Amino acid sequence: MNQAKAKRNFLSTGSDWTFDLIETYDKEIGKIAAEFGLDTYPNQIEVISSEQMMDAYASVGMPLGYHHWSYGKQFLDVEQNYKRGRMGLAYEIVINSSPCIAYLMEENNMMMQALVIAHACYGHNSFFKGNYLFKTWTDATAIIDYLVFAKKYVQECEEKYGIEDVELTLDSCHALMNFGVDRYKRPVPLSAEEERARVKEREHQLQQQVNDLWRTIPKSEKSGDGSGSGESFPSEPQENLLYFLEKHAPLLKPWQRELVRIVRKMAQYFYPQRQTQVMNEGWASFWHYTLVNRLYDKGFVDDGFILEFLQSHTNVVYQPAFDSPHYSGINPYALGFAMYTDIKRICENPTPEDREWFPDYVDKPWLEIVDFAMRNFKDESFILQFLSPKLMRDFRMFGLENDVLDPFVEVKEIHNDEGYRMLRDRLAQQYNLSYREPNIQVQKVNILGDRSLILKHTMNGDRPLNDDTVEVLKHFRRLWGFDIRLESWGKEGLVKSYTCTEETDS
């Protein structure tokens, strides 16, 4: 290294940041990122105060959202914890939009700002632009406009129909938010302009569609179960509960349908993020580490800077052991960072074990392989594809199985030759949303009878539903307008059924 010469190139000394310095750092980091071939949206770096950061937290990082009490609750919660020193604020929040908005906190020192720029503006940013899930599910150029539309629409509804009613509808939608995504169907991209232009038309159309469905109802309300008579509706089970309600709930008013749609669109927008936590954070951490180290190699930052950086970085990717008081599951930063670093290692310095496990990747250019890994996977498949035996050993992973009736927990496999594949499957399953969340679908509507609706919960590993179920059903009933029955089906048949008939409150 040409250290002696490099010494003169420090972009800054000391810990204070200025806007000029941020610009300089961003320029240099951007240059390095381009050398590595990172493809990004333009960046919009916003410096904010800690209070604004708490605001951002409360609104799931969205720069603007409609008003709802639950965001107020979240804000109070964050504020309380922050004030008591129970938690630090995240150093950054980044939004999947184009330009990609990244928040920097003013309290951070220059090193942190540089770390955040590398992490968010080049790491996350390129992930948003490259990963297939984000490409499929979200439209980065339109999200901000859509948020503006949603906020305005909700506000108008509040003016027209009262805060109370809007809040009730939103509460119910939020309760079903995680069941407002199409898991398999590719969505139509969001476009605020079209939304606005078509909202009137859609209100009309939707109502029309609903009316058509219900027009077939004969005069006599009680005509048995309606099971034997004619075709059943829906013709196939529906997994997107919010979509189903939006399209088919008989009593919703047009504006309520639009609210359901807004919440559904939000859910869909966040869906990729929930599926790529490890990949996304790992990717960003891998790149902030690589980019800032490169800054140091080029002599742009001094020793103090890089030492402080390494300390922060180590904290971010720290994985406490399961028996540590700090343990709260596997740290996605740690796992993701380790995996990308490991992929690079496999490409550059493969061991015989790697040659056996990853014959396609050894001795390939690492940049190509990590890029491939970033673009074409979600957490579940990423782990299945790339988690190496070495990492399982490094993390000292072990798999447990727990039957509620058994007073013991059984260690199913550990980090050894017999265990690697099973362990990897088990870990991957953990990141599979359809394993994590119960499988609940609309099974049948009694369209000829009392309009009651049956939801079917297909149990996975005999796991029952949680205590919220009755509450959520009330919300579902509020939107549907008629009686609901939820049936939990296990391997041996019907296990439990919940019914929700009269709306008790409101």
Added chain:
Amino acid sequence: MSYIIDRRLNGKHKSSVNRQRFLRRYQKHIKKAVEEAVNQRSIKDLNRGEQITIPQEDIHEPSFGHGQGGTGSIVHPGNKEFNTGDRIPKPPGGGGQGSGSGDASDQGEGEDDFVFQISQEEFLDYVFEDLELPNLLQKELKEIKEYTLKHAGIVSDGTPSKLNIVRSMRNAQARRIVMTRSSKRLLLELEEQIEEIEKSDSALKDEALLQELLLQVSQLRQKIDKTPFLDSYDLRYNHHVKEPKPSSQAVMFCIMDVSGSMTQETKNIAKRFYILLYLFLRRNYEKIEVVFIRHHTSAKEVTEEEFFYSRETGGTIVSSALKLMDKIVKDRYPSNAWNIYAAQASDGDNWDDDSDTCRKILEESIIDQVQYFTYIEITPRNHQSLWYAYEQVQNTHPSYFSMRHITDLTDIYPVFRDLFQRRLHESSKS
């Protein structure tokens, strides 16, 4: 290409609407907490916010998820001694860390209640919600009789009595320096020339030139001397503007019976009531004075300490306190300058023939001067003559006088609210 934006200046309190929504939704909880706090806190304590606790089940946002039970599966890091097939006993209570049921940690929400802080402002807002000082509005409208003179800078004309000497002299000096500068420089030069000529040999002396120079010097001196020491331009005057002075001061009379029949408990109840009144006034007036009058057979003005805690016994003559109050008002708190509030607490004991005297004093003198007179009777027993005498006053002056009956500590707050309930319909009266 990156854009860098400083967002710190805008968008503060972006969440305030959401916060308001939240507070609105949980109003019931907050009000209950505030009410409890008012009853339980000690006097000086009402000056801070309050911690509000809402049970988790009331605030929880439900969603479908897996509950306890069935077969769970999880991968943990940090294995030390486990081997395949090991069976680890579950910790009692189940579901905790390391039990292998990943669902417990997936739930996110803990079992803790939701706790948050409301500020002192918000706290007091809840305490005084829907309350308004009676007749405050009317008083404000008619009471703008008083003016204060406020400094409003310096102006160039005014009456001699408002002359600002320092500023005027400073201006004068500046003007003199400016006006004589060039003459003085010339004078200096001429004097040097003269000196030079005078030093030189007498034969060479140019008498004519010397005379000429001396003449010029004397002319310059005259010119400088003529520069006025103080010119009318220099004068500056203090400027004052008349500002209407809102009646921003209030005096609160606390009158309490300390005769033998009053127990410490009744006194404590009364104390709470005074605290509330004081806090309430403090939010509406800049300056508040409090006068404590205690009485048994004779009345005495005392300090707060003495008022609440010192012990004395004797009979009861309520009118003595009213007389003293009337006197103090006339001496020190003229009703055109002060908003006068009075709060009297008693257990209802009085000499029988004194009650009517009390009524007379109130009706004839006190009631015309006060904004509001409240009487609370703290007793579990039946009313006595004083109550009935005061009832008459209430009937004749319903918007200036009110009375309530309190039996125990938790009654205070509702009674207080009751007493000062917004009286919209009464604004037409009086």
